[in-house]
Amino acid sequence: MTILASEGVSFPITLPIVIIGSGACGLTAALAAKDAGAEVLVLERDPVPSGSTALSSGLIPAAGTRFQTSVKVEDTPAIFAEDIQAKAGGDAEQAIVDCVTENAGPCLEWLADRHDLEWVVLDDFLYPGHSRYRMHAVPEKTGSALIGRLIAAAQTAGVDIMTDALVTALYAESNTARICGLQITRPDGTKEDIGCEALILACNGYGGNAEMIRKYIPEMAGADYFGHTGNQGDAVIWGHELGAATHHLSACQGHGSVATPHGILITWALMMEGGIQVNLAGERFSNEHQGYSEQAVDVLKQPEGVAWNIFDERLHYLGMAFEDYQNAVLQDAVRKADSLEDLAAVTGLPLDALGKSIAETAGGSTDRFGRNFAATKPLEPPYRAVKVTGTLFHTQGGLRINDDARVLHEDASPLPNLFAGGGAACGVSGPRINGYLSGNGLLTAVTLGRIAGQRAAELVAGHSLKLVMGGGRRSTLG
Numbered sequence: 001m002t003i004l005a006s007e008g009v010s011f012p013i014t015l016p017i018v019i020i021g022s023g024a025c026g027l028t029a030a031l032a033a034k035d036a037g038a039e040v041l042v043l044e045r046d047p048v049p050s051g052s053t054a055l056s057s058g059l060i061p062a063a064g065t066r067f068q069t070s071v072k073v074e075d076t077p078a079i080f081a082e083d084i085q086a087k088a089g090g091d092a093e094q095a096i097v098d099c100v101t102e103n104a105g106p107c108l109e110w111l112a113d114r115h116d117l118e119w120v121v122l123d124d125f126l127y128p129g130h131s132r133y134r135m136h137a138v139p140e141k142t143g144s145a146l147i148g149r150l151i152a153a154a155q156t157a158g159v160d161i162m163t164d165a166l167v168t169a170l171y172a173e174s175n176t177a178r179i180c181g182l183q184i185t186r187p188d189g190t191k192e193d194i195g196c197e198a199l200i201l202a203c204n205g206y207g208g209n210a211e212m213i214r215k216y217i218p219e220m221a222g223a224d225y226f227g228h229t230g231n232q233g234d235a236v237i238w239g240h241e242l243g244a245a246t247h248h249l250s251a252c253q254g255h256g257s258v259a260t261p262h263g264i265l266i267t268w269a270l271m272m273e274g275g276i277q278v279n280l281a282g283e284r285f286s287n288e289h290q291g292y293s294e295q296a297v298d299v300l301k302q303p304e305g306v307a308w309n310i311f312d313e314r315l316h317y318l319g320m321a322f323e324d325y326q327n328a329v330l331q332d333a334v335r336k337a338d339s340l341e342d343l344a345a346v347t348g349l350p351l352d353a354l355g356k357s358i359a360e361t362a363g364g365s366t367d368r369f370g371r372n373f374a375a376t377k378p379l380e381p382p383y384r385a386v387k388v389t390g391t392l393f394h395t396q397g398g399l400r401i402n403d404d405a406r407v408l409h410e411d412a413s414p415l416p417n418l419f420a421g422g423g424a425a426c427g428v429s430g431p432r433i434n435g436y437l438s439g440n441g442l443l444t445a446v447t448l449g450r451i452a453g454q455r456a457a458e459l460v461a462g463h464s465l466k467l468v469m470g471g472g473r474r475s476t477l478g
């Protein structure tokens, strides 16, 4: 990944807007740019668009939507912003928090009205840190269905997506950092140059780059990465070379509940509704209601870096609403036990300690970890158990942007024509792993993606695609 000087380079084709990455951020940006009348090209390294978006649970938080109103949920962007800052310890950048919380609802309604995406609100349990039911999902409630619907919308809107197109370099003016084009490398090693008037970085973060994780998030260096391996930190690497500011590179989303060795996400709803985690000694070690992101670190600190999720038949049926959990059942990751003795036998955990841990779920006052079980039912037989580990889902730090999704220099002035959103930009989780509020990932992907697409379209208004036959002169637009 590198920056090349654009001086003297001619591009055979120059497009008004190019977007790197075809996850939720890139596709939303493309739809917004297209709606605003701009011609746009999306470049994707994979043969088929998927990204971390396809691997995700597809849950997007938004406040004050008509979808919430239809299930009688009262919510506002201001309450949502307070929840985000409470989780981030007040350390998320307020302007971006305000921007995404105010724009998330309109973004989802626009995707519904203009691009036929359907939304349902999950109103059967609250994710840690959310004070209102505000998780929106497509009816299938999966990230793969979300990306499938975004791709279909992009196709209907006439968005061009070039796949098998790994962007390996950007061309920038040496003195201004204006992006003039980029170089793509095809799977057979051939290289092609494409010019652009504005560039949107939607290529997510550095979760797939082990060296960057060791450098910026050392506490997760030993964790398995559960996100898309193609996310190699290109946006941050290019940004540093261009003189752009980066922020909160120590932030990430972890998850303390991935079935091992199966590698299947076990929904945190089980913990929120009464389940517990115990270590190999059968003992609880944390407040499971703090958040699943920081729980990754707590689980990894336990002997062998594993824990057992302990819950019961009632919660098992709650889990069955999720496709991932159904897969875990199909792959025998979920063990059933009719009694406490059975549970000790199927897990190999010490009976006495396990019994004491389960007895804690009947407690009515705040326990030594700060969890209060008063609002949930005590666990009772038959029980269920899944062995889990802590993993890294995605990084939350990234390029510093303003509320127009423009990438900023260290002095907060914007680069001439560079935008970023989703995992490429700094998110709203502050600098720590416990700052991640569920849904912060897709929140910034779709919301900032839409803003980046709109603002980039305004920047290039009146420009159209230009072809230069036979090379020679650099193509110009406008």
Ligand SMILES: Cc1cc2nc3c(=O)[nH]c(=O)nc-3n(C[C@H](O)[C@H](O)[C@H](O)COP(=O)(O)OP(=O)(O)OC[C@H]3O[C@@H](n4cnc5c(N)ncnc54)[C@H](O)[C@@H]3O)c2cc1C
Pocket: 020, 021, 022, 023, 024, 025, 026, 043, 044, 045, 046, 049, 050, 051, 052, 053, 054, 055, 056, 057, 058, 059, 060, 061, 165, 166, 167, 168, 202, 203, 204, 205, 226, 227, 228, 230, 231, 232, 234, 265, 393, 394, 421, 422, 423, 424, 438, 439, 440, 441, 442, 443, 445
């Ligand atoms: C298991 C799991 C569950 C999750 N669940 C949720 C959830 O329910 N809610 C939530 O809010 N968040 C969730 N997340 C986080 C969420 O998936 C991400 O925050 C979100 O998908 C980021 O979207 P994006 O468009 O920025 O990146 P991506 O969807 O990862 O898209 C980036 C794209 O850029 C491409 N790319 C990268 N570099 C280049 C390059 N140089 N050239 C060309 N293409 C390139 C990649 O191939 C990829 O397709 C989850 C993550 C995981 C791993």
